[in-house]
Amino acid sequence: MNYYIGIDLGTSSCKGVITDKYGKIYDSLSVKYNVYYPAPNYSEQDPEDWYKAALKILSVLSKGREDEVRGVSIAGQMHGLVMLDENDKVIRPAILWNDGRSVKETEYLNSLPDLTDMTGNIAFPGFTAPKILWVKENEPENFARCKRICLPKDYLAYMLTGVFSTDYSDAAGMLLLDTEHKKWSQKMCGICGIGTDMLPKLYESYEITGRLKPLFGLKNAVMCAGAGDNAASAVGTGTLSDGDCSISLGTSGTVFIPCDEFKRGAGKVLHNFCHSNGKYHLMGCILSAASCDDWWTKKILKTDYDKFTLDKAAETGVYFLPYLTGERCPHNDVNARGAFIGMHADTSREDMCLAVYEGVAYALRDCIEAGGVKIDSAVLCGGGAKSPLWQSVVSNVLGVDIYVTETEQFGAAMLAMVGCGEYPDLISCAKATVKKKLAVRYDEKTHEKYNKGFEVYKKLYPALRSVYSDMI
Numbered sequence: 001m002n003y004y005i006g007i008d009l010g011t012s013s014c015k016g017v018i019t020d021k022y023g024k025i026y027d028s029l030s031v032k033y034n035v036y037y038p039a040p041n042y043s044e045q046d047p048e049d050w051y052k053a054a055l056k057i058l059s060v061l062s063k064g065r066e067d068e069v070r071g072v073s074i075a076g077q078m079h080g081l082v083m084l085d086e087n088d089k090v091i092r093p094a095i096l097w098n099d100g101r102s103v104k105e106t107e108y109l110n111s112l113p114d115l116t117d118m119t120g121n122i123a124f125p126g127f128t129a130p131k132i133l134w135v136k137e138n139e140p141e142n143f144a145r146c147k148r149i150c151l152p153k154d155y156l157a158y159m160l161t162g163v164f165s166t167d168y169s170d171a172a173g174m175l176l177l178d179t180e181h182k183k184w185s186q187k188m189c190g191i192c193g194i195g196t197d198m199l200p201k202l203y204e205s206y207e208i209t210g211r212l213k214p215l216f217g218l219k220n221a222v223m224c225a226g227a228g229d230n231a232a233s234a235v236g237t238g239t240l241s242d243g244d245c246s247i248s249l250g251t252s253g254t255v256f257i258p259c260d261e262f263k264r265g266a267g268k269v270l271h272n273f274c275h276s277n278g279k280y281h282l283m284g285c286i287l288s289a290a291s292c293d294d295w296w297t298k299k300i301l302k303t304d305y306d307k308f309t310l311d312k313a314a315e316t317g318v319y320f321l322p323y324l325t326g327e328r329c330p331h332n333d334v335n336a337r338g339a340f341i342g343m344h345a346d347t348s349r350e351d352m353c354l355a356v357y358e359g360v361a362y363a364l365r366d367c368i369e370a371g372g373v374k375i376d377s378a379v380l381c382g383g384g385a386k387s388p389l390w391q392s393v394v395s396n397v398l399g400v401d402i403y404v405t406e407t408e409q410f411g412a413a414m415l416a417m418v419g420c421g422e423y424p425d426l427i428s429c430a431k432a433t434v435k436k437k438l439a440v441r442y443d444e445k446t447h448e449k450y451n452k453g454f455e456v457y458k459k460l461y462p463a464l465r466s467v468y469s470d471m472i
Contacts, residue, residue, distance in 0.1 A: 002070045002422070005061055005221075006413030008229065009050055009076040009153050011035060011096065011251060016057035018065070019413045021422040023433030028408075029060050036093065041100035041326075041334065044093035047082055047155050054156050058216055066217045071416030072160075073205075073224040075232030076153025078173040081131040084148040084155075091142050094152060095131045098252075098287060100326055100334035102130035105137070109175070109191075118188045120172070120179035121267035125326075125334050126287075129175035132192045149198050153226050158200075161223045163210035166200040168274035169231035169281075177202075179274060180262045205231065205276035206418040206426065224419035226412060227276040230254050230283060236409030237379040238430035240277050245375040247394065249384025252328075253289030253360060255367050257282045257375065269330050270371040276415065277426045284367025288324040289360050290384040292338070295324060296356045301349070313358075313396065313446050314453035316351040317342045320359030321460055327363075330370035331461060335468045341460060357390050358450075361397035362457040368398070377401040379436060381409060388439075395440040397454070399447040406435040 001020060008015045013032040017025050031053035036044045054074075062069050079097040084090060095101075102125045109115055109123035109130060116122060123130055128151070136143045150158065151174065154166045171177045171184075176192070176199065178185040184196040203209055203225035212221045227235070230248065234256050239246035242260040247253070259280045266272045266282055275281040288295075297304050323336035340352065368375065380402050384390045395402040414429050423429035 001068055002420070003065050003068050004413045004416040004420070005058065005069060005072045006410045006416065007054055007057060007072065007074045007156075008232070008412060009054070009074055009156060010229070011077050011098070014050060014053035014057060016061050017408070017410050017413055018061040018069070019410055021417055023407055023410060025408055025410065027061050029057050031056055035096070039101075043096040043099040045096060047090050047094050047152070050152060050156050051159050054160065058218070062218055067220055069218045069221045071222050071224055071420040072212060072218070073412040073416040073419070074153040074157055074226040075229050075412040076151060076156070076170065076226065078151065078170055078228040078230070079126050079128050080152040081128050081135070082150050082152060082155040083135070083142065083146045084150070085145045086147045088148065088158075091145050092135075092139065097126045098325055099131070100125045102134040103334050105130040105133035108133070112191070116265070116267050118178060118185045119175050119267070120262070120272045121175060122332070123175055124328055124332055126328065127173060127175040129188065129192050132194065136193050143193070147198060149194060150200055154200055157209065157223055157226065160212055160216065161210040162213060163223070164200045165203055165209040165225055167203050167205040167225035167227055167276065169205055169276045170226070170228040171202060172273035173228060173271070179267075179272060179280075180264065182274060204278050206415045208419050222420065224416050226415060228273075230256055231273070231276040231281065232411035232415065233381055233409060234258065234281070234411070235276055235414050235426055235430065236411030236434065237381050237405055238434040238436065239379060240275075240427050240430060245378040247364060247378045247380050248382040249289045249360070249380065249390060250382035251289065251291045253286040253364055255284040255364055257373055266371065270367065270373075271329070282371060282373060284329040284364065284371060286322065286360070286363045286367065287326055287328050288322045288338070290382060292320075292322045292324060292356050292360055293384065296353070314449035316347070316354060317344065318347055318351045318355040319457055319460060320352075320355040321464070322356070322359045322363050329367045333465070333468065335471070336461065337468060337471070339460075339464065357393045358397065358453070361394045362454055364394070365398055365454060366458065375400055377403060379403045379405065380439065381405065391440045395442040396446040397450045399442055401438060401442060402440040403436045404439045406437055407433065
């Protein structure tokens with residue numbers, strides 16, 4: 001039997017699954033590691049921790065099946081900056097996607113009149129290019145030592161194969177890629193003070209890049225290029241065709257919309273990236289989603305709380321802004337902060353719990369409306385998708401039917417299946433392996449209530465923006 005290993009290099013842990021070509025999962029493993037916050041708005045990790053986690057996952061999942069593992073692929077947290085010296089040693093801790101130190105550099109890049117012509121997108125502090133400029137300005141000795149620049153998953157693949165590669169979906173989030181034409185932007189690299197020779201070779205997500213080094217015991221296994229975490233998640237939910245939509249409620253939240261053609265100009269509000277299917281996608285990203293619920297229930301209430309209904313939908317008068325770590329789309333404001341607004345003497349714990357769910361859903365709708373996109377239904381994924389209450393809130397705030405997958409997500413493993421020839425393309429693979437079911441049909445009356453609530457919500461960030469600036 002042929003087996004495929006998919007690795008998901010996340011922010012808090014590295015997860016792996018081993019499957020057959022039908023998507024049956026035979027084993028899985030998750031290895032946690034630390035995130036370091038050396039200063040306000042800083043977020044870093046040690047790439048060596050990723051490597052150790054991946055080695056453990058490969059060893060455990062392949063045990064007894066070493067000769068039958070045909071392909072490995074990695075999905076990874078996007079935008080992180082990994083810098084290597086001439087000996088391929090890590091120069092400094094990786095600067096992560098949720099790091100906000102490069103505000104000045106982001107403002108500079110967004111002042112360039114041709115930025116979206118070069119890259120298809122505007123700059124955000126979490127993107128890789130502003131981080132490179134920050135290192136150049138603040139750590140010139142590290143910048144001078146740098147010979148290779150890569151993303152988290154691509155560092156891991158390089159260590160496992162010796163092949164320096166990346167895929168288009170992850171590369172698009174660096175702000176160094178000419179996304180429309182799918183090539184490194186020499187002009188953008190020049191602005192950042194680097195050469196394109198310092199960057200990995202580009203592949204489609206499902207293409208084979210090399211073989212695993214012999215020391216791992218997987219003598220028949222090839223490595224496929226992999227994908228950024230959101231593009232890989234879209235594979236795992238079958239979100240691959242023009243008109244599809246998936247919504248992720250993980251640490252961050254995303255609205256993911258595949259496009260057959262590049263949408264010129266869309267990157268001024270939403271992320272305008274390459275998809276793992278060889279085409280493109282638009283994505284709205286909010287920095288805090290399920291993490292809001294985790295903060296509220298575990299740090300504040302110190303208990304889980306998901307035991308009420310939508311009887312009070314949009315009627316409590318309480319609003320929550322989910323900007324616990326700043327915000328990306330559509331406001332691009334690293335200084336934004338979370339807030340409860342509208343509490344009164346009768347406000348209950350239930351009202352505030354519901355406001356947290358509603359606030360995240362409103363923020364997702366904010367992305368959709370700011371980007372001018374329309375969706376009719378969506379597949380919900382991520383940790384928050386397991387909550388029936390959150391399913392209902394998202395469905396009724398957005399006015400769309402919500403589906404969930406019956407199968408566990410394994411988008412990275414699916415990329416390996418296609419790369420190894422089990423299926424001719426990702427759509428065929430998804431049809432054979434991904435099963436979805438209807439979770440919630442939205443209620444028109446409840447949706448109308450949320451329409452009124454959203455009109456209030458939209459006024460809150462503009463009203464508080466100057467306050468956030470004063471709090472710095």
